[in-house]
Amino acid sequence: MKIELIEKIEGEAFLDVSCRQGKVRDAYVRFPHYRGIEKILVGRDPLDALVINPRVCGICGHAHLQATVRTLEKLAGFEPNEKVKKIREITRFCEMVQNHIKWFYLVVFDRLGLTYDFRTVHVMIQKINMLAAIFSGQWPHSSYALPGGVTCDPSQLEILQAKRLVQSVREHFVLLVGAFDIKNLSKDLKRLYDRLEERDLLYTGKSLDRFITFGSDSYVQSSKILHGKVRPAKLHNIREFGQEKSHAKGVTYKGKFYETGPLARTMLRGDLFVKQLHRRYKDSITTRIFARIYEVGTLLKKIDEHLRTIDISEPSYTPLEIPDGETMSAIEAARGSLIHKVCIEKGKIAEYVIITPTQWNLSNAKNGESSIIKKALIGAQCEATDIIFRSFDICSVCTTH
Amino acid sequence: MARISKEERKRQIMDTALRLFSKEGFFEVTIADIAKEMKMSAGNIYNYFSSKDALAKELILYISKYLGNQIRQINMQPLSAKEKIKQIVELYFKTAKERPELIEYFLRIYLSNREVFKDGCEGMICVSPFVTEIMIFFEEGVRSGELRDQDFFSAFGLFMGYLGGMVFLMGEGMLPNDIEFYTDEIAENIYRALKNET
Amino acid sequence: MRPKVIWLQGVTCNGNSHSFVNLPDIEDCLRRYDWLYHPVLPSSCTLDELSDKECDILVLEGGLKPGWRKGEFDLEKLFLRLAKRAKKVVAVGSCAVYGGVFREYDENITGVLFSGAQKTKHYKSLAQKTVNIPGCPAHPEWIAFALDAERVKLDTYNRPKELYAYTVHSGCMRNEYFEWKVDAEQFGTKEGCLYYRQGCQGPFTHGSCNKILWNETASKTRVGTPCFGCTEPDFPKRDLFATKTYMGIPATMPLGVPKRAYLTITGIAKSFHIPRLHKRLFDED
Numbered sequence: 001m002k003i004e005l006i007e008k009i010e011g012e013a014f015l016d017v018s019c020r021q022g023k024v025r026d027a028y029v030r031f032p033h034y035r036g037i038e039k040i041l042v043g044r045d046p047l048d049a050l051v052i053n054p055r056v057c058g059i060c061g062h063a064h065l066q067a068t069v070r071t072l073e074k075l076a077g078f079e080p081n082e083k084v085k086k087i088r089e090i091t092r093f094c095e096m097v098q099n100h101i102k103w104f105y106l107v108v109f110d111r112l113g114l115t116y117d118f119r120t121v122h123v124m125i126q127k128i129n130m131l132a133a134i135f136s137g138q139w140p141h142s143s144y145a146l147p148g149g150v151t152c153d154p155s156q157l158e159i160l161q162a163k164r165l166v167q168s169v170r171e172h173f174v175l176l177v178g179a180f181d182i183k184n185l186s187k188d189l190k191r192l193y194d195r196l197e198e199r200d201l202l203y204t205g206k207s208l209d210r211f212i213t214f215g216s217d218s219y220v221q222s223s224k225i226l227h228g229k230v231r232p233a234k235l236h237n238i239r240e241f242g243q244e245k246s247h248a249k250g251v252t253y254k255g256k257f258y259e260t261g262p263l264a265r266t267m268l269r270g271d272l273f274v275k276q277l278h279r280r281y282k283d284s285i286t287t288r289i290f291a292r293i294y295e296v297g298t299l300l301k302k303i304d305e306h307l308r309t310i311d312i313s314e315p316s317y318t319p320l321e322i323p324d325g326e327t328m329s330a331i332e333a334a335r336g337s338l339i340h341k342v343c344i345e346k347g348k349i350a351e352y353v354i355i356t357p358t359q360w361n362l363s364n365a366k367n368g369e370s371s372i373i374k375k376a377l378i379g380a381q382c383e384a385t386d387i388i389f390r391s392f393d394i395c396s397v398c399t400t401h
Numbered sequence: 402m403a404r405i406s407k408e409e410r411k412r413q414i415m416d417t418a419l420r421l422f423s424k425e426g427f428f429e430v431t432i433a434d435i436a437k438e439m440k441m442s443a444g445n446i447y448n449y450f451s452s453k454d455a456l457a458k459e460l461i462l463y464i465s466k467y468l469g470n471q472i473r474q475i476n477m478q479p480l481s482a483k484e485k486i487k488q489i490v491e492l493y494f495k496t497a498k499e500r501p502e503l504i505e506y507f508l509r510i511y512l513s514n515r516e517v518f519k520d521g522c523e524g525m526i527c528v529s530p531f532v533t534e535i536m537i538f539f540e541e542g543v544r545s546g547e548l549r550d551q552d553f554f555s556a557f558g559l560f561m562g563y564l565g566g567m568v569f570l571m572g573e574g575m576l577p578n579d580i581e582f583y584t585d586e587i588a589e590n591i592y593r594a595l596k597n598e599t
Numbered sequence: 600m601r602p603k604v605i606w607l608q609g610v611t612c613n614g615n616s617h618s619f620v621n622l623p624d625i626e627d628c629l630r631r632y633d634w635l636y637h638p639v640l641p642s643s644c645t646l647d648e649l650s651d652k653e654c655d656i657l658v659l660e661g662g663l664k665p666g667w668r669k670g671e672f673d674l675e676k677l678f679l680r681l682a683k684r685a686k687k688v689v690a691v692g693s694c695a696v697y698g699g700v701f702r703e704y705d706e707n708i709t710g711v712l713f714s715g716a717q718k719t720k721h722y723k724s725l726a727q728k729t730v731n732i733p734g735c736p737a738h739p740e741w742i743a744f745a746l747d748a749e750r751v752k753l754d755t756y757n758r759p760k761e762l763y764a765y766t767v768h769s770g771c772m773r774n775e776y777f778e779w780k781v782d783a784e785q786f787g788t789k790e791g792c793l794y795y796r797q798g799c800q801g802p803f804t805h806g807s808c809n810k811i812l813w814n815e816t817a818s819k820t821r822v823g824t825p826c827f828g829c830t831e832p833d834f835p836k837r838d839l840f841a842t843k844t845y846m847g848i849p850a851t852m853p854l855g856v857p858k859r860a861y862l863t864i865t866g867i868a869k870s871f872h873i874p875r876l877h878k879r880l881f882d883e884d
Contacts, residue, residue, distance in 0.1 A: 005670045007646050009637055010613050012670060032668050035610060036704025048842040051827050055700045058614030102620070118641075123623055128847050129621055129634065130814040135824035138813030139621070140614045140736055144824045146840065151786045151823035154879070161816075300696060316823075317787025475857075522869025533862045536848060540858065543845035555661040 002072060002382075006389055008107070010059055011396025013362075015389060019382040027377040027385070029362050034247040039399040041352040046072055046322045049352065050143040053340075056354065056401040058370040059102075061141045062095040062132070063333030064354075067340040071329045073375065079154055083314035084149045086306040087135050089217055090162070092331070093299040094132035095139065097169070098125050099334035100262070103393045104293045109188075111387055112195050115177060116188065124172045131165040131303070134158050146177055149317030163307045170300045179296050180273040189290070200272050200381075201315050205285035205388040207376040211264035212253055212360070214337040218303055219263045222330070224258060235328050238339065243364055248399045250363035250371070251355055257276065257371040259283065260336030260360040261392065262292040271298065285376075285391040289317030292393065322347075328387065333357055356398040405589045411449050414439065423502035426477055427457070427510045427517075454517055461518065463555045464503050468496065469530030476534055482542035483596075487537070487588040490564065494580045497568045504568050535560070542595070555558045559594055563587065601633040602655035602839035604746070605681060609674050610640055610701050610708050611661025614736035615692040621814060632656070632746065646670040649677065657685040662694040662701055662708040666690075670723040682711075689745045696733040696756070697832045712757055716832040731757040735829035737748060740811050745752075756832065758805065766854050767801035767826040770796075770809030773869070776803070779866045779875045786823060789880050793825045794849065798840050800828035802853035 004015040014030040021329045037056050041049050053068045054061030066088055073080070080088075105121045129139040135142040135152050144151045154162075185193050196202050212224040212233050224233040233253065240249045258264070263283060266274035273294050317342035329339035336357030343351040365371045370378075376388050405413075417438050421430045432453055436443040450456040474486045497504040511518065511528075518527065527533050539556055541598075542548035567587065571580045606616070615661050616639045622628060625640075634642040635652055638660075644652060647670055659678060667674040682688050688711060693699040695712040706714075712722045712729055730745045730753065752760040768777070776783070776792035785793025793799035801809075804826050808818045820828055827835050843850040852861050 004828075005646065007670065011608070011611075012646070027622050031865045033610070035612075035701045037701075040700065040703040045838045045840075048835070048837060051835055051839045052700060055612050055614070058612040058736065059619045061612075098610065102639065106641070110641065112701070119626060122620075126621055127621060133814035133822075135819045137819040137823060137824050142819060142822075142824060143827070143839075144822050146786060149787050153787055153789045153823060155789075269697060317785060319785055355834050441861040525866040526870045529863055532866055533859060536846070536862050536866075537858060539846040540848045541845075544850070548846075550845060556846060 004385065006386065006394070009390065009394040009396050010398065011400065013394065013396050015385060016378070017382065017385055022382055024380050024382055025387060027374050028245075028338060028364055029248075029373055029401045030246040031248040031396060032246075033396075033400040035397075035401060038352045039352060042103075043351045044349050045347070046342070046349055047146065049342070049349060050146055051317055053354075054141045054143065056356075057395060057398045058140050059099055059395065060095060060333045060335070060338070060398065062092050062136065063331055063338050064340075065143055065145055065353075066092055067329065067331040067333075067338045068342075069145045069147055069341050070331055073320070075325050075327045075342070076147060076320050076322055076330045078148065078318070078320055080149060080318075081314050083311055084316065085314075086310045086328075087150050087152065087154070089219070090303050091132045091136045091139075091144070092333075093219070093303050094128045096332075096334040097296050097299050097303075098128045098132075098139075099393070100182070100292050100296045101125055101128075101173075104289075104296075107390055108192070108289055108387075109392075111390060112192070112199070114191055114195055116199075120172050120176055122175075124169050127165050127169050127172075130163050131169075134165075138232045141367050146317075147322060147339065148320035149315070151317070153316050154345045159307055159310065159312065163304070166300055166304045170304070171341055172295075173296060173300065177293060180297060182273060182276045192289070193286075200287050201384060201387065203281055204380050204384050205288065205376045205391055206282050207259060207372045208257060208370065209283045210256065210258045210364070210372075211267050212258035212260050212337065213262075213264050213268050213332065213344055214339060215332035217332065218306075219299070220269055220332060223268050224253065225264075226256070226258075226262070235290070235330060235339065238355065240353075240359075241366060246364075248359060248362070249355075250366060251270045251359045251364070252369070255369065257363055257369060258367075259372045260357050260359060261288075262295040262336075263288045263336075265332065266291045266295060266298075266335060280316075285304050290392045300346065306320050326351075328353075328359070334347060334359060335395055335398070338398075356395065356401070358392070358399040361392040362394065362399065382389050407449075414441075414449055415456070415463055418456055419460060419502040419506055423505045427514060434454075446594075451526060457510070457517050458522050458527060460506060461522065462530075465528045465531040467503065467550045468492070469534045472531070472534035472538065476537050476541070482545065482547040483588075483592045484539070485538055485542070486583070486592050486595075489560075490584050490588045490591065493564045494567070494584055497571060498580055501572070505572060508565050508568060527549060532557075543597075546597055556595060560591055563591060588589055601631065602686075603635055603653070603657045604632045604637075604657040604658065605635045605649060605652065605654040606637040606660065607640075607649075607669070607674075607678060608666060609659060609661030609669075609678070609695065610664050611692070611694055613638065613660075614719040615660040615695075615742070618736035619691075619739050619742050622743055623815065626741075627747070628743055631792070646672075649681070652681075653684045654681060655686045656689060657681045657687070658689045658691055658742075658746075659695040659711055660691045660712060662698045664705065664708045678711075682721075682725060682728075687729065688725055689742070690729060690731045690733075690757075691742055691745070692737050693733040693829055693834055694839075695737045696731040696758075698835075699735065700835055703835070713832060726757065729757055732762075733758060733830040735807065735827075735834060738808070738813065739813060741807075754805070757854060758830075762807050762811075763830065765805070765807045765810055767804045767806045767808045767820065767830075768853065769807070771801055771818075771820045772809075773820060774847055776876060778868065779871070779873050779876050780865050781873075783823075788823065790878075792878075793820065793823070794842065796842050797825045798827075798829075799825035799836070799844050800836075800851070801826035803851050804828040805854075806830040 016028040018026045053064040132139045142203045275290045326343040330339045339355040343355040363371045365374045690711045698709045782795035
């Protein structure tokens with residue numbers, strides 16, 4: 001048995017692997033920490049969760065904020081107007097874009113020993129975060145969305161600034177990665193592909209080929225793929241379970257494990273580029289890695305669309321009372337579906353539960369059902385465990401909230 | 402006449418004006434009447450106040466400062482809100498009795514002739530020294546948990562309306578007893594109305 | 600020789616690491632120092648290799664908690680060993696400075712020098728060389744300043760005065776509304792001050808958020824979000840989206856302003872109804 005410390009994954013995790021003849025025979029993931037966010041919330045005013053919850057995670061705080069907002073709005077039976085929806089999607093998509101770019105270069109390229117244009121990568125990260133901050137005040141963290149709307153009241157000048165930023169990031173992005181044309185990869189996409197091929201990694205890391213997405217927005221609809229069939233996904237079928245020696249809980253849908261994240265989203269959307277890769281490489285690290293970077297282009301386009309169509313004369317906020325009750329809702333975060341569940345009694349939070357995307361992807365096997373990470377690792381070359389693990393873009397801090 | 406400072410002379414004019422306003426009514430009394438009472442020329446009075454309205458405004462500020470300073474003394478003492486209420490009621494009634502012209506001016510002239518004060522005495526400007534101290538009294542009472550949290554004006558109206566009403570009854574000669582006779586009961590009533598029940 | 604830097608993480612959300620990545624021209628900062636470890640940026644060592652390393656500047660992000668493991672190490676022991684030999688310790692973010700949000704769950708989580716507002720057992724040995732950069736997260740420019748700065752004036756919480764002598768209120772776009780006591784009626788508008796109802800802590804929170812803008816462009820209050828006081832030892836307080844008042848008077852006064860002075864000014868300012876400040880900013884005339 002070998003214990004690997006996997007670091008720089010928004011914190012750390014331990015991977016216990018046993019190898020035989022160079023191949024992984026068994027694998028178990030442990031998260032050593034717990035920070036008690038759910039406990040901190042108990043007894044507080046529901047709106048305090050808007051400040052506490054982003055602190056679950058330094059890289060996807062906006063997603064945690066919006067999951068909180070949507071859960072509280074669901075409790076109040078409130079649907080925001082188009083302007084509010086667009087502003088929230090713009091900031092959340094910005095957060096996803098910066099995440100994917102960081103992961104693609106600072107993690108994947110770094111691990112595979114590929115060089116990259118750090119300056120351009122950094123400019124993209126800085127600009128996309130600046131775009132978010134026009135609406136959110138700052139990134140990371142901030143609590144600019146609340147039940148009933150958003151706190152900002154953007155002017156045409158700010159929309160114009162945002163349009164310039166997204167345009168600039170799109171241009172940089174194309175210059176770095178080239179076109180998403182499977183027959184004609186170029187630039188960084190080609191360099192990545194070649195490296196995976198050189199190292200015989202193209203077909204590695206195949207998992208259960210089951211995908212799930214619970215968030216619904218203008219980009220993706222809540223649904224799942226099992227045995228190639230697309231069906232709606234229902235939140236009430238989710239179950240969490242405790243895992244030995246780990247502070248992270250496992251999670252299943254109707255007793256089965258599913259992969260969430262960009263690969264799931266692009267498969268459910270039916271994006272041609274990812275579908276073509278999937279036909280050939282199934283849910284291997286190749287498809288998983290390319291799906292995540294492919295999503296950047298689509299999200300940037302969405303941001304641009306929203307900026308062009310937003311009607312800033314609509315109100316930013318509608319006062320809203322949060323009633324007592326219990327509900328859950330989901331939102332798409334960079335790494336997949338993020339689920340928040342709240343119970344409010346006498347105007348205070350009585351219980352709060354957070355289920356993160358990494359919990360879906362890194363659950364350990366249970367009751368004879370193989371899990372996403374386990375299936376991806378078993379049978380792989382032992383040296384490949386690190387890159388397989390990282391292909392899921394693990395977030396340790398989220399998972400150990 | 403002994404030489405006195407300009408400030409002191411100004412005070413004397415204000416005291417005389419208050420007395421005359423209280424006795425004859427605000428609109429009846431002219432600058433000339435005040436001058437006559439003080440054995441000064443009207444022109445000399447204009448060296449101190451540019452108009453009767455200007456004098457009227459200075460008077461309300463003067464009264465507000467007079468009461469404000471005394472409530473401030475009460476606020477600075479380490480007393481419970483209950484004890485402070487009693488002292489404020491005492492102060493108010495004592496002033497109403499000893500210097501009725503001050504309270505009358507506030508109730509009968511300032512509050513009922515808003516048009517005189519509309520320029521330069523907007524809102525709380527001229528009564529700010531007094532209202533500020535009442536605010537501090539309330540704020541500290543609520544902060545310590547002794548008084549119930551509520552809108553400032555709900556509490557302020559209850560407190561000041563009650564005291565004003567009593568002074569009005571006194572002025573009309575309708576109170577069977579000396580006003581100070583009512584201090585304890587009224588302080589108790591105000592405290593009960595404002596105190597924190599929980 | 601470039602100063603060696605190790606950026607160590609304790610009980611954290613990684614927010615400061617990512618905040619730091621936003622620094623414009625970060626390449627300069629990467630060149631200027633020899634980065635042995637950073638959780639996100641390129642650096643030369645793995646966690647395991649830190650056991651026998653030394654550094655000139657030790658950055659801590661996140662709180663210290665007894666028994667917290669950092670890979671194979673005990674976090675606090677590793678931190679103290681590195682801190683002892685470092686020339687400077689920079690505590691980045693409110694968790695490293697005071698214990699922060701996670702202290703709400705476990706009081707054993709502390710900052711380097713402070714546990715909430717109380718001094719820790721490390722205060723005596725480390726106060727001389729520690730610069731505290733609280734904030735949730737800390738602003739990248741503040742962090743870069745702390746890495747670079749020598750002999751800067753610090754306040755009682757070891758925060759550089761140059762960054763924390765201001766309040767978040769300084770430079771707020773809504774200052775005129777504060778001056779004339781015009782409160783925001785609700786969220787989602789450009790108009791009105793957020794101090795009276797929406798819980799804004801800007802007037803009594805130390806920080807230069809409205810002087811050194813976030814992401815070069817904004818701040819919480821500039822997008823209508825109240826300041827939550829994240830640079831202070833009592834962050835996060837409770838009921839963060841409402842102003843605590845006693846009979847309508849804000850419970851916490853602007854920094855250093857006596858209540859009597861504040862109420863006097865308020866009474867007077869409120870008396871003048873300034874029509875311009877009661878209209879929508881972009882309303883047609």
